[in-house]
Amino acid sequence: MFSSHGPSVRELLVQGLSSIERGYDLLAPKFDHTPFRTPDRMLDAVEEALAQHEGAFGAGLDVCCGTGAAIGMLRRLCRDRVTGVDLSAGMLAEAERAYGPGSPPVDFVRADARALPPALADTYDLAVSFGAFGHFLPSERPALFSGIHRSLRAGGVFAFPIGAPIPPSSPVWWVTAGFDAVMRVRNAVWRPPFVMYYRTFPFGGVREDLRAAGFTVETAALEQFGRLPGGAPRWRLVLARRTR
DSSP: OOOTTSOOHHHHHHHHTSOHHHHHHHHGGGGGGSTTSOOHHHHHHHHHHHHHHTOOBSSEEEETOTTTTTHHHHHHHBSSOEEEEESOHHHHHHHHHHSOSOSSOEEEEEOOGGGOOGGGTTOEEEEEOOSOGGGSOGGGHHHHHHHHHHHEEEEEEEEEEEEOOOOTTSHHHHHHHHHHHHHHHHHHHSSSOOOOOSSSOOHHHHHHHHHHTTEEEEEEEOGGGOBOTTSOBSEEEEEEEEOO
């Protein structure tokens, strides 16, 4: 899973016993050498779908940008400024090193995605997020989505990929269920908490929270990842649009 340049088991253990912010500060220098970084294949599929369905954008926002995996994609899709927001100063430092001068210009903001700064309001035409939703409890989604809604201009789009439900017959279901169970025990007996769950972001509940925040919601199949035996896409791109 990890390259020789990735973190050791001890480093992962220390990270997992830290807060989210401190854990990612520690992991940041080696993060891109772990499987936690969003794969280029996913970024390419999302970029292609956005270009086909939406065309070009003005300003772009990457929510929970980490080390900046999606910044290059946003630079190609957007004409104006691109902003990356993340809670971890360490992750932002890595992103700033990777994405220096270029067009459009990129700036990075340290902030909690559940409370985006007022200065970002009504600024962006596209917001994206990859691989971060497991860090938010279901009760925190309304604040997260409302803040992203405020950051978009009227007609702006919040886009992110979401996978099909994993059936209990799949070994992956048991791995993710086991991981979530371990994390719940860890957070019950250890402080500070480290919120990271794989099975707390079902499309049905997410769609309702997006609508409650003021978005209209549609999806587009990411055909690069194929379809399930019943015909449903394995991955879809959620396109949530600010209409008011």
